[in-house]
Amino acid sequence: MTDREPDALSRYLDGEATRAELPAALREEADAFDRIRAAMDPGPVKLPPGLRATIMARVRAAHASPWRRAWRWVTTPTVRVSPLTGTLAFAALAALILWARPQSSRLRERPVETTGHIVARFVYRAPTASSVVVTGEFARWDPSGVAMRRVDGGTWVAEIELTPGLHHYAFVVDGKRWVIDPNATSQVDDGFGQQNSVLLIPNTD
């Protein structure tokens, strides 16, 4: 193979000319590159089996987030509002969310009230985990419940909108290890020899 690529060969390798259009002297070099090209394909890449579930859990969480709901409310064309009304409503909502925003330094779930519901913040430390999910009655104990996001080297966080009352929950680390929340106020037996964490969200009425 030569180091400098002739223009006719470049056109072929760019997909702008067919092999038949190549001068005969360049066909051997074109064939050599075609063998390299074939070897570039690594074949199928095996993705983690729970990847789809994790993506969808995060998408559902994003769909349910107060910010997104507020944005949809402001932008959905089925509800007609004047620009002034929309701006005032959005400003009021933003002020409410900023006022109710939890402190990131706290490592315990901190209920935050928004529009009659509560956003509970779940935090779990797992520096070596590759995924952490929070699940519970609110997710029908689905092991792929709500994927938590890594916010630093080993802290995983998720915000979930919940109704006032008692909620039992647990974390699932790397898709298989169920653990309790060490920061929960209490733990209860789950009836199968394990424990679940308990979160009490008071009724603010």
Added chain:
Amino acid sequence: MSTPPSDAEVVARILGGDVEAFGLLVDRYQSIFAPYAAQVTGSADDAADVIQESFVRAYRFLSRCDNPANFKAWLFRIVSNQCKSHMSRGWRRKTVPVDDIATLPAPDDPARDVAAGDLQDRVQRVLQQLPPDQREVLVLKYVQDLSLIEIADVLRVSVPALKMRLLRARTALRRKLQGVMV
């Protein structure tokens, strides 16, 4: 048998509030983009992270997809940007020690006619030694089989600039493979 909904139809359903329809796009594209992300980042684990972040980002910003019929190209751009972001943050990156190149047979070595599997292994390793922008353009062109116009759209560069980048990438690849190929 019913025809699968087009990307534009699925996007319209999602924007209309049907969040579960997003799963159709995940099923349709995750395995297509995984090899690309694995080659650009150099690791299947990193590829899974990139794919996850890309889809979540695509959902969050779906309303900004100007042409839902061309969702694939739009998503490709997100995946490409996530690969760059992933690598710039210095996350896991599998690199091949330069010393490995020394094990390639010399031009006059009878072993130069390497078997196809051996060649694939060497090409894969050499690809990982190229600068990310060169590796990316080679993968887009010769693995993903995109046209120059499609690649230019993904990378947001002009076609002439793309051709120059592709030429440099091919030249660099050949240099590193000298002794392996005729």
